[in-house]
């Protein structure tokens with residue numbers, strides 16, 4: 001029990017800790033090639049549960065200005081799968097809400113404009129908000145007007161006053177990144193028209209736990225959401241959870257929550273809330289053996305990698321993802337086991353994975369250097385990456401998928 005902490009959402013005093021991943025560097029803080037070993041700053045990474053509103057959250061709060069502004073290199077447009085998913089999402093909004101030139105769509109954490117560009121193409125006015133300057137610049141170049149700021153209630157008021165209220169607010173993979181959760185959600189309510197809809201996507205904490213996806217826990221992600229936690233959070237801030245969609249093949253299992261100003265829940269809401277209660281997700285018992293399972297994954301993967309190495313195999317990794325950083329740092333996988341990491345994101349190439357300092361290069365290195373095995377750190381894009389690396393696989397290269405349990409895929 002951490003009596004020194006209160007819940008980020010409901011303010012309940014005391015949180016129950018259930019997993020300690022040690023002290024790790026910031027997952028997206030990739031470092032230059034000449035950084036000396038041991039120089040990276042690390043922060044405790046511990047996960048806890050709120051017995052009142054059931055929100056899963058980390059205990060440490062690294063300031064967002066440290067996490068997202070300097071050297072934040074995540075660009076949404078490097079996955080074809082995510083681009084397709086986002087386009088479908090935009091088209092569904094346009095159709096369902098009957099959006100047109102008089103409408104107004106706002107996206108929080110609009111990154112490089114990967115999603116809003118679809119509305120722009122359809123003639124729907126948009127505004128992107130993202131504090132990361134390089135991504136915001138890329139969005140502007142994509143024709144997506146973008147404010148380089150953190151979203152919260154003050155900015156929501158300012159936009160509402162200057163531009164009017166929004167028909168649609170989209171917030172994908174951002175609600176987990178916010179320390180002041182209530183201020184953030186109150187901002188949605190402030191900016192939304194009475195008839196408008198907010199859609200929020202985030203990995204589902206049920207799947208994180210059930211699939212052993214411990215590596216999606218890192219300092220950028222303050223919270224890990226269930227429907228029950230989102231329902232309570234929305235109501236506390238003037239919104240209602242009205243619909244839930246499940247996207248199984250995105251980030252290991254994602255939910256899209258639809259929030260609005262009227263309380264008109266569809267059957268999906270009742271059914272998810274009931275299921276979470278029936279599964280025991282509102283109780284610490286559900287999370288208790290997670291640490292044991294995570295240690296099992298660590299031991300299994302380290303045994304596998306060390307065994308392969310001892311037999312003379314060469315090993316690389318695919319995806320300098322934030323989750324990859326949690327995994328290699330928690331497990332202590334360095335250049336003694338993995339020679340290099342490949343990543344399609346040109347901004348990451350030439351840098352080193354934080355902490356363990358494995359060099360990052362372009363994906364062509366797999367065919368050039370033909371490692372016998374490649375640890376798939378971006379396992380959430382398994383189908384896309386395996387298909388794209390068909391030639392490497394035909395040349396004998398094999399992938400290792402780390403979760404839910406280490407597995408070799410020829």
Ligand code: JHZ
Pocket residue numbers: 074078079080173174203220251318319320321322323324342343344345348363378380381384385388
């Ligand atoms: P990816 C991201 O986490 C970012 P990360 C963020 N923190 C978040 O909240 C979660 O998602 C949900 C590369 N790649 O997206 C691109 C290829 O090289 O799984 C990325 O660097 N080739 C906001 O960072 C990395 O892999 C490819 O074909 O854990 C994937 O990172 C593809 C598809 C990706 O997430």
